[in-house]
Amino acid sequence: MAVIVMKFGGTSVADLDRIRNVARHVKREVDAGNQVAVVVSAMAGTTNQLVEWVNQASPDYDPREYDAVVASGEQITSGLLAIVLQSMGVKARSWQGWQMPIETNDNHGAARVSSIDGTLMRERIAGGQAAIVTGFQGIEPTRKRIATLGRGGSDTSAVAIAVALKADICDIYTDVDGVYTTDPRIVAKAQRLSKISYEEMLEMASLGSKVLSTRSVELAMVYGIRLRVLSSFADHETTPPTNIDNLEDIGTIVCDEDDIVEQQVVSGIAYAKDEAKVTLRNIADKPGVAASIFGPLADANVNVDMIVQNLSGDGRLTDMTFTVMASELERALSVLDGAKAEIGAFEISSSADVVKVSVIGVGMRSHAGVASKMFQALAEKSINILAITTSEIKISVLIDADYAELAIRTLHSLFGLDAE
Numbered sequence: 001m002a003v004i005v006m007k008f009g010g011t012s013v014a015d016l017d018r019i020r021n022v023a024r025h026v027k028r029e030v031d032a033g034n035q036v037a038v039v040v041s042a043m044a045g046t047t048n049q050l051v052e053w054v055n056q057a058s059p060d061y062d063p064r065e066y067d068a069v070v071a072s073g074e075q076i077t078s079g080l081l082a083i084v085l086q087s088m089g090v091k092a093r094s095w096q097g098w099q100m101p102i103e104t105n106d107n108h109g110a111a112r113v114s115s116i117d118g119t120l121m122r123e124r125i126a127g128g129q130a131a132i133v134t135g136f137q138g139i140e141p142t143r144k145r146i147a148t149l150g151r152g153g154s155d156t157s158a159v160a161i162a163v164a165l166k167a168d169i170c171d172i173y174t175d176v177d178g179v180y181t182t183d184p185r186i187v188a189k190a191q192r193l194s195k196i197s198y199e200e201m202l203e204m205a206s207l208g209s210k211v212l213s214t215r216s217v218e219l220a221m222v223y224g225i226r227l228r229v230l231s232s233f234a235d236h237e238t239t240p241p242t243n244i245d246n247l248e249d250i251g252t253i254v255c256d257e258d259d260i261v262e263q264q265v266v267s268g269i270a271y272a273k274d275e276a277k278v279t280l281r282n283i284a285d286k287p288g289v290a291a292s293i294f295g296p297l298a299d300a301n302v303n304v305d306m307i308v309q310n311l312s313g314d315g316r317l318t319d320m321t322f323t324v325m326a327s328e329l330e331r332a333l334s335v336l337d338g339a340k341a342e343i344g345a346f347e348i349s350s351s352a353d354v355v356k357v358s359v360i361g362v363g364m365r366s367h368a369g370v371a372s373k374m375f376q377a378l379a380e381k382s383i384n385i386l387a388i389t390t391s392e393i394k395i396s397v398l399i400d401a402d403y404a405e406l407a408i409r410t411l412h413s414l415f416g417l418d419a420e
């Protein structure tokens with residue numbers, strides 16, 4: 001019999017009716033004789049509310065107390081689901097992160113799982129009891145404080161638990177029926193992918209497709225966990241998770257590149273609205289100027305993503321444009337203000353009204369010309385590119401936020417991703 005991890009996100013557990021619906025999915029797998037661990041998120045909107053309360057209590061909050069508050073949403077849903085399952089005659093028990101335990105580092109608010117002891121849970125699920133685990137949280141062992149894994153972190157919990165339990169499959173149940181070529185809420189013609197490679201999914205996630213958390217994909221890739229995304233709102237049959245070709249009729253399988261027969265050049269398009277652009281103008285163009293800007297930012301733990309440097313007309317002055325997380329913009333600006341002496345004279349402007357749009361595909365490794373085709377198509381729509389970054393399997397452009405949907409739709413058609 002298979003060991004299965006089933007994860008249900010916020011919209012799937014948004015109220016008691018939805019929790020009852022989740023319980024039916026769980027019962028189906030338990031009745032089929034599988035050993036089941038279920039990972040749940042907080043009810044939709046709950047974590048946002050908790051974060052808001054923390055910020056209202058004090059914007060300068062203690063991260064350990066932030067975690068004590070925001071981890072609580074998952075405790076409610078795990079208990080409620082256990083109660084509903086018990087009422088349906090299914091043996092079930094709720095588990096919080098510390099009870100397993102799921103150990104993390106001390107980076108409160110965005111902690112990383114360091115180890116999970118799956119021994120006790122394996123025993124319990126082998127005895128036929130469904131384990132209902134709080135997603136998003138673990139315990140930092142030195143101070144024994146609850147730690148959360150960053151927003152969207154329940155996906156990460158699910159995969160980490162799948163690793164600890166040596167699960168045969170990790171099923172991520174959500175409000176869409178799989179991973180699409182782009183966010184189906186933006187492009188109606190987006191198509192469900194029956195399979196996507198770990199590498200492409202990793203890029204999609206890290207470039208903004210929030211259907212899976214980046215870290216969950218990374219863990220699944222490193223540990224070879226079979227990951228499937230499917231809808232919690234549809235009925236499913238129980239599927240023996242042995243042969244991946246049996247699984248692709250519903251949902252999306254995240255798998256090795258070699259398991260995908262028909263590979264497109266571009267597999268998907270992602271967008272991220274959470275970056276902000278900073279431009280420094282008329283800085284002296286001399287050796288060390290980049291270091292004088294990015295050194296202090298790095299020292300202050302401000303992550304810089306895209307960077308563009310332009311020479312001015314006479315070659316003695318330069319402009320530098322780069323992006324940081326919008327949430328870190330204020331901090332970045334104050335760091336740059338503090339580094340004026342090292343950088344020298346400059347004019348500065350910034351904007352959070354930008355969007356990063358990325359095209360992703362392992363096929364780009366062997367196909368030239370994707371970038372030029374992309375830039376040409378954007379130019380034809382009069383969309384100005386503010387910055388560009390590329391890697392082997394992706395090209396990202398930064399554009400004005402007003403053009404985001406137009407750009408995504410244009411590129412989706414351009415690369416042949418539109419549904420018929």
Ligand code: ADP
Nearest residue numbers: 009010011174175179180182183185209210211
């Ligand atoms: P959950 O609460 O179940 O974790 P999320 O809201 O985190 O769900 O993720 C699901 C959402 O991700 C979808 O509703 C969809 O709008 C969005 N999304 C973004 N990009 C994609 C994509 N490429 N494929 C599918 N969904 C996507």
Ligand code: ASP
Nearest residue numbers: 041047136151152153154
């Ligand atoms: N409840 C958490 C959040 O909203 C974790 C998750 O849903 O994955 O970020």
Ligand code: MG
Nearest residue numbers: 009152210211
């Ligand atoms: Mg999510």
